[in-house]
Amino acid sequence: MLVLTRRKHQSIMIGDDIEITIAAVEGDQVKLGINAPKHVEIHRKEVYLAIEEANREAVSDVARVDLKRIMGQLGGSE
Template sequence: MLVLTRKVNESIMIGDDIEVVVLAVDGEQIKLGINAPKNIEIHRKEIYVSIQEENNKAVNTKRNNLDNFSSFFSKKNK
């Protein structure tokens, strides 16, 4: 993990087109501003993890439905 020290109104660059700016520091909270292209999705980590879990559930449900559908027709053809 890269650890950087920045002050308010200072920023870091990620690649050529993502800028993370420190907007404010208030006790243990830090406000960050992120400038990135519109096609880059930006989420808090807990939201990102939730999205990934939901996507995995959806894939497994579709896979199970396809398996059930397939076994239904294979039983009918016997």
């Protein structure tokens, strides 16, 4: 992990097109401004993890439905 020290209104760059700026520091909170291309999804980590879990569950549900459908087709063709 890279750890950098920045002050209010200072930025860091990620690659050529993502800029993260320190917008404010209030107590133990830091507000970040993120400038990135529209195709780059930006989420808080807890939201990102929830999306990943929902996607895993959806894939699992689809796999179960497909397996039941396939098994039904195999059973019906005998």
